[in-house]
Amino acid sequence: MRRHIFCLAAMLCFALAAAAQSRSITGKVTDKNGAPLPAISVTVKNSTTGTATDKDGLFKITVPSPASILVFSSAETETAEVSVGSQTFIAVKLNSKSGNLQEVVVTALGIVRDKRSLSYATQNLKAEQIADKGSVNLVGALEGKVAGVNITGASGAAGASTNINIRGITSFNGNNQPLFVIDGIPISNDVDRTSNTLFDNQPANRAIDIDVNNIESVNILKGPAASVLYGSRAAAGAIIITTKKGGKAGGRTEIILNSSYGQQTFSGLPKVQNEYGQGLGGVYNPQSTSSWGPRFDATPTVANGLIVGGVTQNYKAYPNNISDFFETGTLIDNNLTINSGDAKQNFTFSAGYTKNKGILPNNDLNRATIKIGANTVLRDKITVGGSASIINTLQNGIVGGNGASALGVLAGLARSIDLTSYKTNGTYKNADGSNNFLISGVENPYFGAYENTTKSNLYRFIGTLNVGYDITKWLNIAYRLGGDIYTDRRKQVYAITSIRNPGGQIIENTVSRSEINGDLMITAKKNGLFTKRLNATATLGQNINQRKFQSVFLQGDGLTIPGYYNINNATTLTNGSFETTTNRRLLGFYGQFSFAYSNYLFLELTGRADESSTLPPSKSTYFYPSVSSGFVFTDALKIKSNVLSYGKIRASYAKVGRDADPYLLTNVFVPAAFGNNVAAYSFPLILVTGSIPGFSTSSRIAPVEPLSPEFTTSKEVGVNLSFFKNRLSVDLAYFDQDSRDQIINVALAPSTGFGSKTTNIGEMTNKGVELTLNLAPVSTRDFKWDISYNYTRIRNKVISISPGITSFSITGNAFTGSIPSIKVGEPYGVILGGVIPRSPNGQRIINPATGVYQPTVAGQVLANPNPDYSMGITNNFTYKRINLNFTFDFTKGGQVLSFTSGLYKSRGVWYKTAEDRESPRILEGVIEFPAGSGKYIPNNIQIPAQTYWQTLGGLQSEFNVYDATVLRLRELSLGYDVPSEVISKLKINAIRFSIYGRNLFYKAPNAIFDPEVNTQGAGNIRGLELQSAPNARTIGANLKITF
Amino acid sequence: MKKVSIIICALALGFTSCKKFLDVNTTPNNPTSVPPSTLLTTTTTGMAFANANDLNRATSAIMQHIAGVANQTAAYDVYALDGAFDNQWNGEIYGTTLQNLQVLIDQYSNSSPAYSGIAKIEMAYVYSMAADIWGDVPYSQAAQGLKYENPRFDKVQDIYQGNATLNITSLFDLVKSGLADLAKPNNVLKPGSKDDLIYGGDLTKWTRAGNTLLLKFAIMLTNVNPTLAQSTISSVLTSGQYINSNTLDFEVPFGSSVGNRNPIFDFNNNLRQSDQMLSSRLLALCQSLNDTVRLAKYFTKPTGSFVAFNNGSTAAVPSLATRSKYNIYLTGAAGGEAPIRLLTNFQVNFILAEAALVLGTSGDPNAYYQAGITANMQKIGMTATEINTYFTNNPTVVTLSGTTQQKLQQIITQKYIAWIGNGIEAFDDYRRTGYPVLALPLNAVGDNPNVVPTRLPYTPNELARNPNAPNPRPKTDVKLWWAK
Structure with a gap:
């Protein structure tokens, strides 16, 4: 094994030439991956002639005859011998003695270094x-x-x-x-x-x-x-x-x-339910963005909104309406x-x-x-x-x-919306090019994507x-x-x-x-x-x-x-x-x-x-x-x-x-502006009489x-x-x-x-x-x-x-x-936001009047x-x-705070929101009882599943912070x-x-x-x-x- | 070529001879000085934006002018107020608006007192808005940059009445100082039609606005300092220099171009079209007063009749296309250009009616009351015929009767309807007088779900960054100094 010449992987041919005069040979020594090896000893066998490779693995040596044999060696590599023959350039690949200890790395400013000489952490990845x-x-x-x-x-x-x-x-x-x-x-x-x-x-x-x-x-x-x-x-x-x-x-x-x-x-979206469709409180409403409507197998009635003006509404699950968007x-x-x-x-x-x-x-x-x-x-x-x-x-x-x-609307899309048809029929926009969607005031995801x-x-x-x-x-x-x-x-x-x-x-x-x-x-x-x-x-x-x-x-x-x-x-x-x-x-x-x-x-x-x-x-x-x-x-x-x-x-x-x-x-002045994404104002003010500028001292000193x-x-x-x-x-x-x-x-x-x-x-x-x-x-x-x-x-x-x-x-x-x-x-x-107040035992406090959590305290570490x-x-x-x-x-x-997960819950789309939906829930937490006593009893107030999940689905709530x-x-x-x-x-x-x-x-x-x-x-x-x-x-x- | 030679120089010789090479830190992106005209437009607009944006939405929901049906407005509707209003406190009141008003006062009091006079009146308006909403707020040490890095929260009573020990100028004196500046004869620079967005440079109108502001401040003190209230109002009445016609109303123009629209339109009709609509409580009130012709000036009827929503309800929200939403009086016919009304003739008449009723200032309460209703109806675009019809058919509504409290209730209820679109004014009057009587919204939450909020909570940024902020913050059921 030791003498294995296996390492001479890239040897060129061995053609013999008759010329018997000394001549100059150049070459390059690399590792098995082709990275140059510096400081490799190159000697002519049975002579005192020798040199070493430079930082690029290059060497130059004079050999007495084509019959000469070059020996390549170093402390870290296996030794190789190469017959010169008629070659003028010799490329040699050397295996390291074992593993890849002799590692040459490019450090700051392109300086090539032997990794052994480095006294700080670097990590090298090959092609x-x-x-x-x-x-x-x-x-x-x-x-x-x-x-x-x-x-x-x-x-x-x-x-x-x-x-x-x-x-x-x-x-x-x-x-x-x-x-x-x-x-x-x-x-x-x-x-x-x-x-x-x-x-x-x-x-x-x-x-x-x-x-x-x-x-x-x-x-x-x-x-x-x-x-x-x-x-x-x-x-x-x-x-x-x-x-x-x-x-x-x-x-x-x-x-x-x-x-x-x-x-x-795509990969990694929450699992959906396909038992309940669009609506709120168990009543179908085609304007709702939620899936708190009746069960799909419910008998249509006027009360559950599935019969309107004597007409039975088209109401069924579209199980792939979210996934098919991707x-x-x-x-x-x-x-x-x-x-x-x-x-x-x-x-x-x-x-x-x-x-x-x-x-x-x-x-x-x-x-x-x-x-x-x-x-x-x-x-x-x-x-x-x-x-x-x-x-x-x-x-x-x-x-x-x-x-x-598109992605905002798609997150928790109601289960009974036939989204795909808008694409296949091209009806996500009207003839005049405007947004068309079942729910007024909501953008059709395809309109968002294509327009x-x-x-x-x-x-x-x-x-x-x-x-x-x-x-x-x-x-x-x-x-x-x-x-x-x-x-x-x-x-x-x-x-x-x-x-x-x-x-x-x-x-x-x-x-x-x-x-x-x-x-x-x-x-x-x-x-x-x-x-x-x-x-x-x-x-x-x-x-x-x-x-x-x-x-x-x-x-x-x-x-x-x-x-x-x-x-x-x-x-x-x-x-x-x-x-x-x-x-x-x-x-x-x-x-x-x-x-x-x-x-x-x-x-x-x-x-x-x-x-x-x-x-x-x-x-x-x-x-x-x-x-x-x-x-x-x-x-x-x-x-x-x-x-x-x-x-x-x-x-x-x-x-x-x-x-x-x-x-x-x-300090500078900036054009003045007010507001944010819900209402915004910026200068200049354009009136029929002309355009009027407005500046402000910068908010930064x-x-x-x-x-x-x-x-x-x-x-x-x-x-x-x-x-x-x-x-x-x-x-x-x-x-x-x-x-x-x-x-x-x-x-x-x-x-x-x-x-x-x-x-x-x-x-x-x-x-x-x-x-x-x-x-x-x-x-x-x-x-x-x-x-x-x-x-x-x-x-x-x-x-x-x-x-x-x-x-x-x-x-x-x-x-x-x-x-x-x-x-x-x-x-x-850290993400700072509102966190529900806790009892001395660390349990979330419920509002006894509503059965849901007390309002959050702002400015806490949410995630x-x-x-x-x-x-x-x-x-x-x-x-x-x-x-x-x-x-x-x-x-x-x-931790990550997920708005998407929040919507899947509050909109009744996540598969767990369909589990036993008709039964009331009790949020985990405690109630202060008697009020003002500082004593707490476990929450026992029943709330509908819809309220329960809407509480847990608050976009910026701690319930949507995930490990x-x-x-x-x-x-x-x-x-x-x-x-x-x-x-x-x-x-x-x-x-x-x-x-x-x-x-x-x-x-x-x-x-x-x-x-x-x-x-x-x-x-x-x-x-x-x-x-x-x-x-x-x-x-x-x-x-x-x-x- | 110069650049090249500098680079070569740097390469060859090093930096001692190449200071110029590094001398590139002058910004081309922003000016380092601007004329006062460009600051005045900013502060004027900021004052109105602060009044009409999120603070307005919250107070309009609390006052049940509107019902919030989605997002923030829905939260405000049920008193979930904690954690909100950083943008308003930071960017609409203290930042930008008060920040630049202070610059105008500091830099132009001597050379161009017309600018500082206007700035003081605007400043008094903005501080009073903040103090009425939050109670104790930074005032005497605020908006002065690094001079006071942690501004003190001055007490509301000190803001209104001043406190020599603490070096607090009262709002009344701030306005009077502004009026004195306006009267000064020599100005290097003077506001004109291009930068005085409200009065086009007419300083006599600014004097009227300043005096009207004194009326507004005075009436806030009916519970706590009737003497000061009475004397201030009498003095303004004597001067005659106040807003006494709709054409003199102190209102800030907006535009219909994108980015210039008033925030009521921009929220309601542009960026958040689905979030709020007419409150069924307001609808019921107006119906009980046979006042739906007026209501239709404030709210649309897309289906031919009002479609309202009960505050705090979790029932299904009517389809967007059918909802009654703010009408063009508030949003503008072209879209967004309706002015934001800050001090109005109808308001003055209601103030004077109340003052005559409870403070005994001069004039007939009923005459002012009727003038207030009429001025409002005219302002919102009701025809003379419509107004006459209403007065003829509803004599008990338009005539004060009963006890002083009953009369007061009538005045404030009419003021409440007149201020639809300005929830802050309605919120102020409600807390001061208890009128109109409001029922709690369904599913109320907040600091105290059983009480209509008596103030808005302090904002997270200020609480986190100012050690002088009251901590923990007062709950939203703690009454303000001037409250009933």
């Missing part, structure tokens, strides 16, 4: 862990696989955003999404909002523009220690994406065709990649097209991407490379939310340019320039007679973002500094970053011609129209000093000074350091054991600063004291252990983060006339444990079984806000009565969206050419590699066929629906289901052909 699994969105593809990360999708609608937080939330009001970096340059993962998030179409987070087929690896930099070199931008961690490059095939041209097709269905979605994904060249001169081209028709009517996401990239090495000293990607993403969605939206649409059309360019120069063997200077520029043209229309905008509305919203980032890096390496065993690397850098944003929002109201959505059809253009433009710049200087002693003791010091345009000059420059150290005690103490193969302990301390949003430093950056301090300790020749490896980390001097618009007492003042105040902590565990229970030549497991437990706590302020709402849209808030002593993001812990486990079985891979994840705790504990079969894929002997005649190198499933199964023991939804999407507001789309289940097949 095969991400692609071909039915997730269009990269963030969704990470679900269940990464420790220390919380990921929640907004819903199953095509293009809906996905929230990601690494190691908890550290900023009260800042962006808590990690920084996304592609090939060394930061890109936007913003969610651009066109309308109120309570009612919108769930726009995408912009990482959705990344074609997952084109990803080589993703590395997650978790704590500030890992991401500190990225500075303020990465205060919430970083997701480092490396895309596929040319040159992997060692001079050959590799063409990869990848094609997949999947189908999506459609079978499709997911088509095609990608062509061409990689060519060798390690020095290479070229890559990739074109992809993804078409996702969602589970909702009139909901889809189409994405086309083209990328070209090339790298070259000039005169062995200068590396030049670059890439350009052009992306076009179209998202077409329907608005959701409480009340007058009130939101379309987004985004063009994006991402470009990178790298230049590097090896001044000497030990000194390199490099510059990297990146640009991420996009424009998203959006059009949202509400048809005339829509319930939300009866007069019709057109919104033309153009959102542009551009980010330019430049990094100058000087790297010096010295092996054998002071002593032979000490290797040192120093990197000095300078960073320049500019981010521009513009949103031009033109709102046309009061449409005249139905179905004509040109802004010139609007009678009012001033209501809500605005432009927002921001520009922010940052200059950073940083240094990193890494020391490795005998490859078992590591020390790393970093420092970064940022100067931000968004802070006042006196506070605009801020410095933050990190120090981390790792100690491979098994090597140092020369522990050689068959049980413990590797052991490292590590610790780090880091601080990271975060600047403010632009334009917070001055600019900082009185100069604003300073906010800081998060992180302490982390961890241990990496490997056992049984690396068959089992463990990575355990504990972190303690403290975030202070939050830049917040701290709420003021409203009676001050103002809403908030911007200041540095408040403190929040995050403490957590992360565990990843990799196990290879079986590893034979034909059969391999790998298990990887991850566990995350994070405890967030708001320590303080400001004197006198115990809570305030998170910036964003909220319904009064269920407000996502920051509350002292609670974890971030806490933060999970207790989460874990994921991936099993990977490989038997010869067959590969089975599946991931389960489990989230314990966390979001959920076990899920997140992904499953089964693949087969066609044997090469079958296909080699076709000049095909490889064919892989696989089938996949996503979200095939879930079990939420304490919720009546799939609780893993988050209506308002990526952002700081979590734990609310406000009648948005349910989740989707995807099943598909994938074919990958490599030429």
Whole structure:
């Protein structure tokens, strides 16, 4: 086994040549996944000639004759021997000695590192862990696989955003999404909002523009220690994406065709009853939105409303009227990649097209991407490379939310409404284009879906340019320039007679973002500094970053011609129209000093000074350091054991600063407006005599004291252990983060006339444990079984806000009565609302006059969206050419308030509301008896089932707060590699066929629906289901052909 | 090119020489100063919006002008009031309206006292609205930003009567200070037809409005300070400078364009069409007074007859298309442009009738009473014939008779009908006089389901953020200082 040459998987032919003169050979050494292996010893057998691979796995060596044999070896890999023959470029794949201990990862600023030398937590995912699994969105593809990360999708609608937080939330009001970096340059993962998030179409987070087929690896930099070199931008961690490059095939041209097709269905709605239909109090009423009518098998009478004017009403169940609204979605994904060249001169081209028709009517996401990239090495000293990607993403969605939206009306649709016929007959609108529905004043869900649409059309360019120069063997200077520029043209229309905008509305919203980032890096390496065993690397850098944003929002109201959505059809253009433009710049200087002693003791010091345009000059420059150290005690103490193969302990301390949003430093005036979604007023006032403006001092007061950056301090300790020749490896980390001097618009007492003042105040902590565990229970030549497991437990706590302020709402849209808030002593993001008063024993108090609960007390914690812990486990079985891979994840705790569930109850639609409906109920609770005595007796007041369920169905009531504990079969894929002997005649190198499933199964023991939804999407507001789309289940097949 | 050179400079030399590179934090999105005309339009509209929006819906439901049949209005209908009205307290009263009134007073008292004079009158109106609804409210320390981060809750009696020790100016003195500003001769800037939405820059009319406001304040004190009430009313009567004709009514115009509509229309006819309708209690009252011709000016009859709903009922709600809802007097013929009426001639006549009756101020109570009914009927668009017919056919209704209390009941009942669409005024009079007599809604809940609320609960945001807010808040059965 030990001498197995099996590892020389990609050997080229052995043609002999007669020339017997010494010549130069180049080559590249990679691991079995194609990742470059640095510091591999390359020697000519039986001679003293030798060299080592560089950071890209490249080497160059002079051999005396074609008969020479090259020996590749290192401490971590198995040794390989290769005959030179006539080759001039040799590509070698080396297996690690066992497992994948020698792991090279891309860290901050694109610095490639041996994982052994890192003293902070990172986690690396390879292409095969991400692609071909039915997730269009990269963030969704990470679900269940990464420790220390919380990921929640907004819903199953095509293009809906996905929230990601690494190691908890550290900023009260800042962006808590990690920084996304592609090939060394930061890109936007913003969610651009066109309308109120309570009612919108769930726009995408912009990482959705990344074609997952084109990803080589993703590395997650978790704590500030890992991401500190990225500075303020990465205060919430970083997701480092490396895309596929040319040159992997060692001079050959590799063409990869990848094609997949999947189908999506909805999943996770509450179960319905089909025994009772539309009405109230047991009486049929075709105007009712509830299903408290008579039983379907009731004898029609005048009293039960089934006979009106002598005519028996058509009254029967339509059991599928809700489920039939959802459609079978499709997911088509095609990608062509061409990689060519060798390690020095290479070229890559990739074109992809993804078409996702969602589970909702009139909901889809189409994405086309083209990328070209090339790298070259000039005169062995200068590396030049670059890439350009052009992306076009179209998202077409329907608005959701409480009340007058398709999904709002569909939630708890009365059981006797024949909804489908409106679609099949096209009668959801009248001949004049107006809304048509059985219930007056209610929007037909199909009218909402087909007439009130939101379309987004985004063009994006991402470009990178790298230049590097090896001044000497030990000194390199490099510059990297990146640009991420996009424009998203959006059009949202509400048809005339829509319930939300009866007069019709057109919104033309153009959102542009551009980010330019430049990094100058000087790297010096010295092996054998002071002593032979000490290797040192120093990197000095300078960073320049500019981010521009513009949103031009033109709102046309009061449409005249139905179905004509040109802004010139609007009678009012001033209501809500605005432009927002921001520009922010940052200059950073940083240094990193890494020391490795005998490859078992590591020390790393970093420092970064940022100067931000968004802070006042006196506070605009801020410095933050990190120090981390790792100690491979098994090597140092020369522990050689068959049980413990590797052991490292590590610790780090880091601080990271975060600047403010632009334009917070001055007081301004804003156009005046009053009201909300039920009645609203905005200036200018248009009268026959002309247009009259109105302004107001902004409700925010600019900082009185100069604003300073906010800081998060992180302490982390961890241990990496490997056992049984690396068959089992463990990575355990504990972190303690403290975030202070939050830049917040701290709420003021409203009676001050103002809403908030911007200041540095408040403190929040995050403490957590992360565990990843990799196990290879079986590893034979034909059969391999790998298990990887991850566990995350994070405890967030708001320590303080400001004197006198115990809570305030998170910036964003909220319904009064269920407000996502920051509350002292609670974890971030609790939902505050009304809670029923309790007796001293903790039982809910009943109003003796009515038999229902006493009115709620406002401002209490209604729900806490933060999970207790989460874990994921991936099993990977490989038997010869067959590969089975599946991931389960489990989230314990966390709560979600569900409006949909509330309506299912209050409207008598949930299946349990039909159980024994004719019998009276008694709400669980106590009555104060005698009144005012402070003594309580159990409630004994009978109320009708309808009253009972209407009480339990209050939208913002504690009865619709659900424990979001959920076990899920997140992904499953089964693949087969066609044997090469079958296909080699076709000049095909490889064919892989696989089938996949996503979200095939879930079990939420304490919720009546799939609780893993988050209506308002990526952002700081979590734990609310406000009648948005349910989740989707995807099943598909994938074919990958490599030429 | 300049940008490029700056970037290159930054790349090459670092930041010490590139201060300009980072000097990009000036907002292009908002102005940093605006003329007072643009603030006055805001405060005037805000004052009316606050009066006619959610506070109006809640008080109109409590006063059973309307019955709430869905969502918030249905909750208010049965006194489920806790947790509501943050938007009103935060964004319609203290924020935006009082916030900018304070700016007008602070910045223009010296240079342009016409603006500060108007601002003081509007401010007095808005504070009185808040104090009458909630009781003790932030007043002397409110709406001044960081000067008082936790404004004190001043007592209602101090707000009405002043308190020198606590440095509280009375509402009466605030109005008088405004009237004094209006009389000052020199103004750098003067309100005109474009920004004085109510009187087009006619300051004499503002004087009348200010004096009328004094009448409104005075009549609130009949139970607690009749002396001040009597003297104030007599003094205004003597001046003659008050709203004594429908054409002088203090009312704020709205538009029919989207976003400019009055909140009664925007809620009732646009965004929440299904939530509220005519109360069967009001219908019964008007029917008992043979007053349905007038009621039809306030409420529609889509089916040819009134379709009302009983307050708090859980019975099936009639089909939307058949419901009696607010009519164009309140919503506007074109849609939303009906003005929000804050001080009216009919109101003045009812005040003077009551004052003559209970305070002994000059004039004949019955004459004022009849003038009030007539002014209201004219205002809502009844024809002279309709008015005459009503007076002829209902002599006992339009003539005060019986004891003082019975006469008072007649006056306040007529005022109650006249104020349909302005629940706040009706709510104030009800708590002060006990008229009209209201039956509890069905299925009442709230702090005390057995009592018509005597106030609205303080709002969650203020309770959470102001340590000076009374905590726990007073229940909604605790009477206000001036209440009966």
